[in-house]
Amino acid sequence: MRIVLGVGGGIAAYKVASLLRLFTEAGHDVTVIPTEAATRFVGVATWEALSGHPVSNSVFDEVHTVNHVRLGHEAELIVVAPATADLLARAATGQANDLLTNTLLMAGGPVLMAPAMHTEMWRHPATQANVETLRSRGITVLEPATGRLTGADSGPGRLPEPEAIFAAALALAGAPAVPNTVPTTASAAGPLAGLTVTVSAGGTREPLDPVRFLGNRSSGKQGVALAVAAREAGARVRLLAAHMDVPAPAGVEVVQVETALELRKAALHAAADSDVVIMAAAVADFRPADVSGTKIKKRDDVADPVISLVRNPDILRELVEVRDAASRNQLIVGFAAETGDADGDVLEYAQAKLRRKACDLLVVNQVGQNQVFGQDSNAVVILSRSGSEPQEASGSKSDVAAAVIDRISAELSRVVPPA
């Protein structure tokens, strides 16, 4: 993969030399773009020797190759580490005053920024607003690690370890998962210790042409909260991430997917070694029957296009069928987004869905224009196929996630009583 590694002017630049080694040793082609300030901490010669490419921070070098446009355009992944307060501010305001910021404006692929600075600078409202802006544009900004900083001080602001940045970057680019390098904070003592939990999150996108898609309003917040709650309960967690407005949490393995068909493939694969599968993703029920290889143009001499749709497979239902066919001991959890209508209320529809999908638990919420999607709070009812009483849970999406994980732990201990 072609990677651009942007290096900001902070003392943590020295750690980025190890990050560069991780990328090159994994076979990636890395062009390093340090800022002017970064070269005061680690010199150009080091970056050239380690990357095997010429290194510059000026838009006036190699002008004949239109470097300031080409590098961002060609990069399949851009990683910025350390992302200093100044660099975050320049990126958030779209400045183009050196080669790295030009390259960021030209980015065609995913961008990951790993901040490092003093705690006060990180917590400053200006920096936080810049981080929010960048995230709202789809850039992944990692949380800084907490610990000893440059001086005697300590707090959040440390550059995450090179291995953690490496794993997050490859996951973002959809490169093969690298479980052994994914940091995990799984507790050996939690109720899900020793178990593997797969969670799908976010909304699938079904392409119409290279620039357009049919999508939905899922933010991924509830799925991410579930992944965090499962990790905190001691599980090894795999997150199947469709389009999400929030970054994936640390300490979980991330598999990036786009369409329902990609999610189906990833889910069936992941389910093979999972003890629990939670389908929190909003999966498109239909996809365009034809995907145009080129941008669909409006034309005066032909009729406006009509979109025909075909049905996507029901992944949850398939997961249950595969599990039952293999007589596996696996707990499968579905989510139901219902609105209710003149023919039935939310719970009636949900009970019917539980019977239809035959999953073990169904977490039901009512959706409307401003309810649930993108919000930070949620109210759900958990229905169980074992027939136990419906259980209500509400509060922040983390509270709801904790209640769902508690319920999963209870169901598992009911099925397999502890020895």
Ligand code: CTP
């Ligand atoms: N789901 C799935 N595959 C699909 C559609 C949905 O696996 N093609 C899963 C979702 O991840 C969720 C559950 O099924 O866990 C219910 O999703 P929902 O959209 O509410 O149900 P549908 O089956 O699509 O039913 P309907 O839209 O008719 O209400």
